[in-house]
Amino acid sequence: MAAARGVAAEDVKRAKKKDIGQTSQWTLMRRRFMQNKLSVTGVIGLAIMYFLVLFAPFFAPYAPDDQDSNNQFQAPTSIKLANGHFAVCPMVQKLNTSNFTWTYKPDCNKSEPIQFFAPGFSYSILGILHSNIHLFQVKPPTKIYIFGADDLGRDVLSRILYGGRVSMTIGLVGVTISTVMGAVLGTTSGYFGGAIDNVMQRVIELLLSIPTLSLFMAIAAALPQDMSVIKRYFLISIIISIIGWTGLARQVRGKVLSYSQQDYTAAAKLAGAGHMRIILTHLVPNSLSHIIVVAILAVPAQILAETSLSFIGLGMLPPAVSWGVLLAAAQQVQVVEQHVWLLVPAAFVIITVTLYMFLGDGLRDAVDPYS
Amino acid sequence: MVNYIIRRVLYMIVTVFFISIIAFILINLPPGSALDAQIQRLRQQGGDISMQQINDLKERYGLNDPVYVQYLKWIGGAIHGDFGQSFTYNAPVGELIWSRIAVSVILSLFALIFAWVVAIPVGVYSATHRYTVPDYIVTVIQFVGIAIPEFLLALLLLVFAATVLHMDAGGLNSQQFQNAPWSWAKLMDTIKHIWIPVIVIGAGSTAWLTRVMRANLLDVLNYQYVQTARAKGLKENVVIWKHAVRNALHPLIMSLGTALPTLISGEVIVSIVLNIPSDGPLFLASLQTKDMYLAITFVLLQSVLLVVGNLLADFLLAWADPRVRLE
Amino acid sequence: MAETIPSAQSTEIRPTGEDNVIEVLDLHVHFFTTLGVVRALNGVTFKIPRGRVLGVVGESGSGKSVTGFSIMQLVQHPGKIVKGQILLKARKDDQPINILKYDRHSQQMRNIRGNEVGMIFQEPMTSLNPSYTVGNQIQEAILLHQTPDKDEAWRRTVDILRRVGMPNPERIARSYPHELSGGMRQRAMIAMALSCTPSLLIADEPTTALDVTTEAQILDLMRELQKDIGMSIMFITHNMGVVAQMCDEVVVMYLGRIVERASVEEIFYDPKHPYTVALLRSIPRIGLSKGEKLEVIKGGVPDSYSTVTGCPFHPRCPNFMPGICDKVMPAETPIEGNPHHTVRCHLYPGSAAEAEVETSGLAPGTAPAAS
Ligand SMILES: Nc1ncnc2c1ncn2[C@@H]1O[C@H](COP(=O)(O)OP(=O)(O)O)[C@@H](O)[C@H]1O
Ligand SMILES: [Mg+2]
Secondary structure, three states, X not given: OHHHHHHHHHHHHHHHHHOOOXXXXXXXXXXXXXXXXXXXXXXXXXXXXXXXXXXXXXXOXXXXXXXXXXXXXXXXXXEEEEOOEEEEOOEEEEEEOOOOEEEEXXXXXXXXXXXXXXXXXXXXXXXXXXXEEEEEXXXXXXXXXXXXXXXOOOEHHHHHHHHHHHHHHHHHHHHHHHHHXXXXXXXXXHHHOHHHHXXXXXXXXXXXXXXXXXXXXXXXXXXXXXXXXXXXXXXXXXXXXXXXXXXXXXXXXXXXXXXXXXHXXXXXXXXXXXXHHHHHHHHHHHHHHHHHHHHHHXXXXXXXXXXXXXXXXXXXXXXXXXXXXXXXXXXXXXXHHHOHHHXXXXXXXXXXXXXXXXXXXXXXXXXXXXX | OHHHHHHHHHHHHHHHHHHHHHHHHHHHOOOOOHHHHHHHHHHHHHOOOOHHHHHHHHHHHOOOOOHHHHHHHHHHXXXXXXXXXXXXXXXXXXXXXXXHHHHHHHXXXXXXXXXXXXXXXXHHHHHHOOOOHHHHHHHHHHHHHHHOOHHHHHHHHHHHHHHHHOOOOOOOOOHHHOOOOOOHHHHHXXXXXXXXXXXXXXXXXXXXHHHHHHHHHHHHOOOHHHHXXXXXXXXXXXXXXXXXXXXXXXXXXXXXXXXXXXXXXXXXXXXXXXXXXXXXXXXXXXXXXXXXXXXXXXXXXXXXXXXXXXXHHHHHHHHHOOOOOOO | OHHHXXXXXXXXXXXXXXXXXXXXXXXXXXXXXXXXXXXXXXXXXXXXXXXXXXXXXXXXXXXXXXXXXXXXXXXXXXXXXEEEEEEEOOOOOOXXXXXXXXXXXXXXXXHHEOOOEEEEOOOOOOOOOOOOOHHHHHHHHXXXXXXXXXXXXXXXXXXXXXXXXXXXXXXXXXOOXXXXXXXXXXXXXXXXXXXXXXXXXXXXOOOOOOOHHHHHHHHHHHHHHHHHHOOEEEEEEOOHHHHHHHOXXXXXXXXXXXXXXXXXXXXXXXXXOHHHHHHHHOOOOOOOOOOOOOOOOOOOOOOOOOEEEOOOOHHHOOOOOOOOOOOOEOOOEEEOOEEEEEEOOOOOOOOOOOOEOOEEEOOOOOOOOXX
């Protein structure tokens, strides 16, 4: 019922008009956002995830590169309740002489209690918080592997938490780069129009005619292998933002085009305001909410891009840890078949991306309920 | 109309030309080439190898020229279908590549069809049963479907097939057919294997298309002409399928252009994981061994596929939507 | 939310013995939105005698369209007819039937739509499906209700297009809507609505989107066809000038209630309700001297969620009487000496006699959560 829809839209317009100023518009958005259960789930879930990876050393029982040849491919530790305490059963290693692999058996006769807030390896968070207290520890030589251990006996949980620091932020850096590029280029394109706009649109079309992954792969393969982790991190994030900015630039351009035709822009031009001033005081603030939404919606794709690249060995490389690097260890079916827990990082990828989509969707609906 | 086609084709050629330059530069960026590796191998085998011999080899592959001459030579050949020599395989790139591109096209096409055939009915159902339990389920599945990267889905399926079904889901053929000539039995074997990559490649697109279809239809259902159709006394089914869905398809067709790069990317990575004899694994290998002409040709041909796909999508849109004029 | 909806047949009102095509009795329509219940119609009662044209006027948002859609049982989600009767008497000798007894998806209801009751909409640009030819869309209705024979249906399609004054009906039938001008499209819509010779035509602001010349042509056409076919029209508009040209009787709506009803002469020469008076003042007139401003009703329609006690018009009323208008809902009162002219206003004696103390709009606390 377009008539009814129009009426509803009019209602909202009326409501906007009545509430003077920007704040009320933001309030309205926030109200719509808070009503959406999925988007609230997204915010809370992501907050928890980022909290976990920020304090990764605290939540991780072991350092991510802490190898242990006695516990290669150790299966997830089973936890039981003993004397009212949580405890783990130490594992006994035995060599299976038929195929020369280690097999493990829990020995629950002497269980080892889990100690909470106990000292372990020393760490510092953000260079300011120094400590050696961890959420949980068990007394060595018994080890606790919530999600099992990898081929070198490293704790998968600890590696996931540390890997999240790369995987959950590399997309953000990429999105920030593409957002700034997209916003600047899109605004310029839409505002000035003409030849600039034309060239920009052609460049975008050109970039969109290159198969994304192949382009990433080609560029990533061009990076030298012996680069520092930090440098590689930033280069990879730049690579994954190469395509990302195009979509954003298009959307921003569309918005700017519609705003440019509005009276206040014309008025500002007539009043002799400079281009920069008009762009910064009128166009950018007006498209800001849209830019934010598009940026958030772009994060999942970039997280997935890093994971995929690292998985095929062209993204982050060991010794760096990221979820893609962890999953690369699960490339061989034969390996995964016997050690399914190596796929646990996948769950973290999926959860993070889903949460971001919930958040982005909710934001879009809140900003633009009739789109 | 004819004008339009000519313009579009010219435009395509220019695009592909630019992409070839970008690809060439990119792939020439890293120091060293496959030749260095080959020379090293020769040194290890036969001990001494003179500067003269190295130069001969470089001459043969045209590596002594400046980059732009190399490019011009290569593009000149490429126009005639000669894409240069592969260093690692010591064979013309053309010979290595065509069968693999064919497999890629078939896989992508099937995945596309799969995605549309599943996404449209599910999207329509979801939109017409908004706020019901099945709609919520579809919504959740499609969120997860978009969130799972293709390579993971491929990996999960491989593991699932191996542990539960006790079959090898990788490749396009069982062991005994891998190198066999084409036959009826091999075709059947291929069909038995091909659905796994098709579903894996198509899964993301399916989820995404379902979402788009649902949103479009909800949008179209707000248009007056849907109410007009109801006011005529048409059955709700006819209103939905004849009047609403028909119009909700237009944005879907329009989005084909943006969906294609994702599809091809998905095909590349899934082929790598599932070890399918398509462009994916060979492309990755060529990047790792710096087999430059091979790598460049892959990027180029994938772009051609994309551009042609876009053109076809535009024709499809013009055919489906009477308002669109091709000019 | 089911428990908040009283049964649609709770208060049976006897139909009058006259020959009315349609009789709407105490119609209540609520929209159960996420933000609360919008009471779009609050007890609307009117009838349309056979062969007459009833004008329904009021500002946008007063519930005119919802009334029209209710008769078709096409009120869109989340709207519901919560109370009232709609009695249809398609032919002179039929018994009136309460069509609200039929399910909105039932075969009986579909037979009424398009066949007994036709409808045309405000936006000729969007009321035809862009993907099918005009002829195809008209033929569809004829095939549905009149004849299963395709060729015959096509012949009738071309006939009816000729009848609505299309210059080249064969060609028009084969054109797509986007190839026609607004006026032509509206003619095509009229052709579609009349293709099955309905006994009632609901025209929802059919000329609002057209320019003045085209508007005049379409109005002429509708009047002519109405005389020829002998159908009744429910003519929805917010334009008093159009009412004068088209209608025999008029009801004036404000916020989901009829505030005045009278013959067209009386509405123009002897308007009673301050709202009607204000509406009439807002008609542009020839001879309006320069500097004399066209009057606009002061204030805006209050938004549908807020609560207004007493007469819903009192905040904008020039004759506002404190203590009564803002406390007591006026009842519908006949004007002395003329039972066919009624008004809902405290200015006229008897209005408070059976006054309901009630609020209009959203009643806080009764709002159920999103459906
Ligand atoms: N889909 C809807 N959702 C919520 N409220 C609606 C909807 N459609 C109509 N309404 C409400 O019904 C009231 C009457 O609308 P309508 O009949 O379209 O007015 P008009 O007199 O302009 O035709 C409006 O105030 C609006 O708030
Ligand atoms: Mg209306």
